[in-house]
Amino acid sequence: MLEVDCRGLVCPAPVIELGRRIGEVEVGGLVGVVASDAAARIDVPAWCRMTGQEYVGEEAADDGSPRYVVRRVS
Amino acid sequence: MRSPTLRTLSEPGPGLGGGSPGKSDRWGGRKVYFGGVSTETPGGEVEPARRVYLDSASGESLHPAARQAFAAALETAYADPRRLHHAGRSARLVLDNARAATAEALGVRPDEVTFVSSGTEAVHRGLLGLHRGAARTGARIVHTAVEHSAVLHAATWSGATTRAVAVDATGRVRLDDLDVTDATVVACQSANHEVGTVQPVAEVADLLDGASLFVDACASAGRLPLPERWSALAASAHKWGGPPGVGILVVRRGARWRDPFPEDDRAAEHERGFENVASVLASAAALQAVVADRDAENLRVHALVSWIRRVVGGIPDVEVVGDPSERLPHLVSFSCLYVDGEALVTELDRLGFEVASGSACTASTVEPSHVLAAMGALTHGNVRVSVGRDTTEDDVARFLDVLPGVVERLRARV
Numbered sequence: 351m352l353e354v355d356c357r358g359l360v361c362p363a364p365v366i367e368l369g370r371r372i373g374e375v376e377v378g379g380l381v382g383v384v385a386s387d388a389a390a391r392i393d394v395p396a397w398c399r400m401t402g403q404e405y406v407g408e409e410a411a412d413d414g415s416p417r418y419v420v421r422r423v424s
Numbered sequence: 425m426r427s428p429t430l431r432t433l434s435e436p437g438p439g440l441g442g443g444s445p446g447k448s449d450r451w452g453g454r455k456v457y458f459g460g461v462s463t464e465t466p467g468g469e470v471e472p473a474r475r476v477y478l479d480s481a482s483g484e485s486l487h488p489a490a491r492q493a494f495a496a497a498l499e500t501a502y503a504d505p506r507r508l509h510h511a512g513r514s515a516r517l518v519l520d521n522a523r524a525a526t527a528e529a530l531g532v533r534p535d536e537v538t539f540v541s542s543g544t545e546a547v548h549r550g551l552l553g554l555h556r557g558a559a560r561t562g563a564r565i566v567h568t569a570v571e572h573s574a575v576l577h578a579a580t581w582s583g584a585t586t587r588a589v590a591v592d593a594t595g596r597v598r599l600d601d602l603d604v605t606d607a608t609v610v611a612c613q614s615a616n617h618e619v620g621t622v623q624p625v626a627e628v629a630d631l632l633d634g635a636s637l638f639v640d641a642c643a644s645a646g647r648l649p650l651p652e653r654w655s656a657l658a659a660s661a662h663k664w665g666g667p668p669g670v671g672i673l674v675v676r677r678g679a680r681w682r683d684p685f686p687e688d689d690r691a692a693e694h695e696r697g698f699e700n701v702a703s704v705l706a707s708a709a710a711l712q713a714v715v716a717d718r719d720a721e722n723l724r725v726h727a728l729v730s731w732i733r734r735v736v737g738g739i740p741d742v743e744v745v746g747d748p749s750e751r752l753p754h755l756v757s758f759s760c761l762y763v764d765g766e767a768l769v770t771e772l773d774r775l776g777f778e779v780a781s782g783s784a785c786t787a788s789t790v791e792p793s794h795v796l797a798a799m800g801a802l803t804h805g806n807v808r809v810s811v812g813r814d815t816t817e818d819d820v821a822r823f824l825d826v827l828p829g830v831v832e833r834l835r836a837r838v
Contacts, residue, residue: 361783362804365762389791392802393803393804
């Protein structure tokens with residue numbers, strides 16, 4: 351999984367980073383956005399819906415920060 | 425039934441007409457500021473000939489009928505309406521007249537109407553009064569997840585346990601998630617203030633199982649008829665072209681409502697504090713005028729908003745949120761991927777277009793809009809556009825001309 355570290359960044363920066371870097375994984379591959387900004391919990395799934403990617407779910411990174419996992423499907 | 429004619433009493437009250445309390449040397453000291461903000465902009469671009477106000481959902485411009493009524497009432501209705509002297513009776517007549525006109529325009533009884541200082545206060549009193557009135561039959565306040573923050577804060581302040589009812593992707597309350605166990609009151613707005621979706625209040629009323637229904641109608645009152653079968657309801661005059669500072673609380677006769685705040689030695693149950701009589705009359709005048717014209721005006725603004733929805737929906741990576749058909753006629757909300765909402769508002773303002781944003785991207789401590797979050801809608805890059813009485817087709821055309829370029833430029837900056 352490609353990890354995109356967005357700790358300390360505020361919206362819309364985490365989603366901008368996700369959009370920039372999704373192309374670095376193959377179709378079927380995973381990207382994990384680690385973000386401290388509360389809006390990412392809503393905006394990462396919304397980004398997936400709007401751009402046709404798959405939202406896999408939320409898990410915790412090693413330091414407890416939420417990690418939002420996305421599968422590239424196109 | 426003929427509408428009550430709004431009277432302000434043409435005869436001057438005692439003590440009026442002599443002297444001139446308005447002379448500027450009377451008070452001395454600091455001057456009251458009457459000016460507007462500077463139109464010079466940091467970007468240095470030339471302002472367009474006419475600024476375009478697209479935020480009527482926050483505050484509609486004062487209706488000419490309100491202006492006229494306000495000026496007349498200031499002359500005659502300054503005294504305490506509870507006093508028995510001539511000036512007091514003059515104020516009382518104006519107040520009762522405004523109450524009758526307001527009740528008639530809203531389709532309720534005059535003795536159900538209380539004038540308070542804002543929509544927020546009407547929400548607080550309405551919701552908390554129903555909660556208190558049902559204290560023996562329940563302990564919980566239930567509300568939709570997309571209520572105005574005034575409802576959420578009042579519920580929290582009450583100390584009661586609360587439960588939020590989920591909404592679907594359009595912001596419409598999900599009836600299958602409505603659990604009224606142990607509920608004193610269920611709060612369901614008439615329509616959502618951020619995204620415009622009209623709520624199925626009548627269907628909620630079918631599922632109360634003894635709980636009272638509170639309706640925050642601030643977003644729709646005046647523009648749409650009130651829903652039915654609630655116990656208490658809140659409205660706000662500046663949303664329909666009345667002055668700010670007038671909230672309207674309607675408590676149905678027979679509702680289980682007990683004043684949640686300290687008692688007030690006033691003439692009647694439905695009176696609280698010394699009313700802002702001139703503003704209350706202005707509010708009633710605006711409401712009458714708006715209700716009389718609303719069928720045609722709603723068609724006009726509905727078409728303008730449909731046009732905005734269509735064009736905005738065609739901008740890449742922009743999502744129009746809220747129900748496309750079951751909606752308020754005058755507002756639309758949309759979210760733009762990869763754009764900061766505040767930057768959008770600032771750039772549009774620089775170009776002469778005044779819009780609101782539901783996004784809070786400037787500080788990491790600020791929570792995203794709870795309305796957009798509950799819908800699962802993109803919370804950043806959000807803009808709410810609302811057209812009003814003064815908005816023209818040309819205004820909308822110019823807005824739609826500049827918007828795609830603004831979004832594109834802001835995206836290129838990041």
